[in-house]
Amino acid sequence: MVGKGEAPAPRDPEEEEEEDTGGVVKLISAEGFEFVIDKKAAMVSNTLRNMLTSPGGFSETRQGEVRFPEISTHILEKICQYFYWSLHYSSGQETAEFPIEPEITLDLMMAANYLDT
Amino acid sequence: MYIRVKRNKSTYFIQCEPTETALSVKQKLHSLIDQPPSNQQLVLLGTNDVLEDSKTLADQKVENDSVVALALRKDDNAFEEIFIARPEDFMSSS
Numbered sequence: 223m224v225g226k227g228e229a230p231a232p233r234d235p236e237e238e239e240e241e242d243t244g245g246v247v248k249l250i251s252a253e254g255f256e257f258v259i260d261k262k263a264a265m266v267s268n269t270l271r272n273m274l275t276s277p278g279g280f281s282e283t284r285q286g287e288v289r290f291p292e293i294s295t296h297i298l299e300k301i302c303q304y305f306y307w308s309l310h311y312s313s314g315q316e317t318a319e320f321p322i323e324p325e326i327t328l329d330l331m332m333a334a335n336y337l338d339t
Numbered sequence: 340m341y342i343r344v345k346r347n348k349s350t351y352f353i354q355c356e357p358t359e360t361a362l363s364v365k366q367k368l369h370s371l372i373d374q375p376p377s378n379q380q381l382v383l384l385g386t387n388d389v390l391e392d393s394k395t396l397a398d399q400k401v402e403n404d405s406v407v408a409l410a411l412r413k414d415d416n417a418f419e420e421i422f423i424a425r426p427e428d429f430m431s432s433s
Binding site: 246251253254255256257258259260263294295296299302303306310 | 340341343348349350351352354371404424426429430
């Protein structure tokens with residue numbers, strides 16, 4: 223039985239809370255545009271949720287930044303809008319359409335598939 | 340609701356209520372960009388109206404998903420020109 227001594231001290235105290243939904247994350251598009259959104263909005267995406275909550279954490283998410291070299295700025299912005307729309311919509315009461323321009327549908331679906339959202 | 344605050348290549352999604360004042364939005368931005376409200380100028384895109392601190396967002400026609408440009412105060416105390424980069428100018432050329 224080796225290495226059963228003391229667990230290594232957590233490197234980042236902020237990572238301790240598993241469901242820490244405070245704060246913001248920065249999503250960076252292929253063209254280097256930055257979108258700063260609330261963590262709880264980012265959590266709409268299961269992929270991002272896993273990145274943000276996995277123990278140990280991804281190096282990107284520890285710095286609060288996630289790069290998407292394959293997602294263009296227009297699509298990433300639309301996705302962020304969807305996150306907020308989803309937050310609002312899932313809270314009940316009113317419903318509203320989420321508008322999607324036909325020309326971006328395919329790209330948006332591919333990104334949504336990747337982000338599991 | 341939320342609004343999108345844009346400057347250069349950055350977009351900040353800010354959750355807010357129509358009854359909130361523009362100052363309240365600036366205070367939220369303060370925690371993100373390290374610039375006090377007095378150094379921020381918010382301009383509603385479309386009408387180019389400069390938002391007034393004491394008025395509510397609803398009063399100034401700022402609605403859900405509105406885009407607001409952010410200008411910061413320069414060294415000479417004036418506000419910088421509004422600039423929002425367009426992704427078309429940065430298409431990856433690989």
